[in-house]
Amino acid sequence: MGQGLPVTSYALLGLLTFGDELTGYELKQRADNTLRFYWTSPAMSQVYSELARLAEQELVAPVSEDANRRATRYRITQKGRQELHTWMRETPAGFPVLKHPVALRLLIGHVAEPADVARLLRDYLDELELQRKDLAEVRESLRGGDAPGEAFRYPSLVADWGLAYYDSEATIAREILDRVEDG
Amino acid sequence: MGQGLPVTSYALLGLLTFGDELTGYELKQRADNTLRFYWTSPAMSQVYSELARLAEQELVAPVSEDANRRATRYRITQKGRQELHTWMRETPAGFPVLKHPVALRLLIGHVAEPADVARLLRDYLDELELQRKDLAEVRESLRGGDAPGEAFRYPSLVADWGLAYYDSEATIAREILDRVEDG
DNA sequence: ACAGCCATGTAACTCGTTACATGATTAC
DNA sequence: GTAATCATGTAACGAGTTACATGGCTGT
Structure with a gap:
């Protein structure tokens, strides 16, 4: 199934495990407060394309597009949680890459x-x-x-x-x- | 002139400032002993393409292809030294990027x-x-x-x-x- | 003779970026 | 009304990787 995603995909997916549903815009903000310091905060445009890919693999799902609301919120699916769990358990983390x-x-x-x-x-x-x-x-x-x-x-x-x-x-x-x- | 090269180009160019002339192969080894720890050691194939680009801009020059010898050695040119010096003096280093x-x-x-x-x-x-x-x-x-x-x-x-x-x-x-x- | 290292390169591909385009909503 | 923020995307591009192809030279 959804094997071999880039780490950044898992990172964004992981940011959706804190119990709430986010728009792409909000997800980017969360990345700026977290990923930025230990990974990289992807560009806005990449956040949207990653969300599209994750949705295609059903690891995230758009939550009911609230009628008059124009923003699409995403939540992690059960399949997404499982995928993350497997990834954490079975793939080695690897050594940090430092560009200094x-x-x-x-x-x-x-x-x-x-x-x-x-x-x-x-x-x-x-x-x-x-x-x-x-x-x-x-x-x-x-x-x-x-x-x-x-x-x-x-x-x-x-x-x-x-x-x-x-x-x-x-x-x-x-x-x-x-x-x-x-x- | 040679403005706007990626940092990795300057990194490789910098490895040629220690007084010797190297083949692509040797340059890669030097990168593995230095750049690897603070930057990234580029793939072999990239070392060769970077050398080609640096040579095109005359920042490095192939040293007389020693007759029967099949390996091409490169040395940094005067222009290359100048370019590095300007880069060091005039462009801000930027903050490290850590992928942890x-x-x-x-x-x-x-x-x-x-x-x-x-x-x-x-x-x-x-x-x-x-x-x-x-x-x-x-x-x-x-x-x-x-x-x-x-x-x-x-x-x-x-x-x-x-x-x-x-x-x-x-x-x-x-x-x-x-x-x-x-x- | 065979393995391992030295040596150079091409092709296809992915990740991620910047630039661009668009428009709605909110605050003053 | 107008600026800032929220919101979503497309297109072009660049850096860097892996896989592949090729072959000479060295030591045993």
């Missing part, structure tokens, strides 16, 4: 001025702080439903993971910056 | 059995150790040329960054695993 333009540029730092390398790292530190703030807000919004057994338990764990990651990145980048400025 | 299948699956951990979530994290910890070992070997191979001002200075900094990142990931994943097993 700052590390990449540092690798060839010798072709730039030392001042430019330092600026690269400082800019990164600034941006890290902004991203951390965004994620911290998301994490705060999950408070209340994050106890063991509750709905936002896992999203909260992931958010904490992300925050710890940003903190670690900042620490490392600061240390590298020190070493660059020494040399 | 473990975090993604944890996000929707409620659709799986708790035991499967725990296994997910344990497998990740195992794989982290292997990757760390690979990177540690690479880092060791740079010893000797990693003092300030020397050829492998920056590659060594990046390798240290990577090692610290792996260590941090392991620490966080272990803590999340604890919390998952508690709940």
Whole structure:
């Protein structure tokens, strides 16, 4: 049956397992609050084409197009839940892929001025702080439903993971910056 | 002129700035030892097509095809160096993109059995150790040329960054695993 | 002789993006 | 009335992958 979907499809499908029904537009917003930090938030246009594909395979279903309402809401189907469950159980997760333009540029730092390398790292530190703030807000919004057994338990764990990651990145980048400025 | 190349092109071009001339095959090996950890190591076929494009724009040049030798070596041109330098100085690096299948699956951990979530994290910890070992070997191979001002200075900094990142990931994943097993 | 590595490339394909087009509803 | 937000899609394109095809050279 629906074998071999791209991971992003499962990701979007997974965002529909939190008990509500979403329009493509809303799904994109949820992706921006979650997937963005550990995966990628697909473009609007892709959200719609993924929803079309998932609907075709009956993993999601459009919910009664509320008469006068122009927006189509989608819910995950039983088949969709099963598919997700099988995917989680039977396919290996694989190792993260990191596309780190700052590390990449540092690798060839010798072709730039030392001042430019330092600026690269400082800019990164600034941006890290902004991203951390965004994620911290998301994490705060999950408070209340994050106890063991509750709905936002896992999203909260992931958010904490992300925050710890940003903190670690900042620490490392600061240390590298020190070493660059020494040399 | 050669404006607007994908970052991967600059990455490969950058690997040719370490004073030697490489065949496509060797370039791929170098990518496997460097880019793999912070970017992506392109497929063999892409290495060749990128080299063709870089050659077309005269950012690299095939070095005299050594008579009886069947392999084509490439060196970076002066124009190539200039292009890289400008790229480093004038285009913003952008924020890293992380595709983290473990975090993604944890996000929707409620659709799986708790035991499967725990296994997910344990497998990740195992794989982290292997990757760390690979990177540690690479880092060791740079010893000797990693003092300030020397050829492998920056590659060594990046390798240290990577090692610290792996260590941090392991620490966080272990803590999340604890919390998952508690709940 | 045979395996394994070195070496180069083409073809088909998928994922995902940007640009574009359209229009309804809501808030001021 | 007009700007922002909600809402949905199409078309063209680019980056990057896998599968395939080919063949020389090296060590045993």
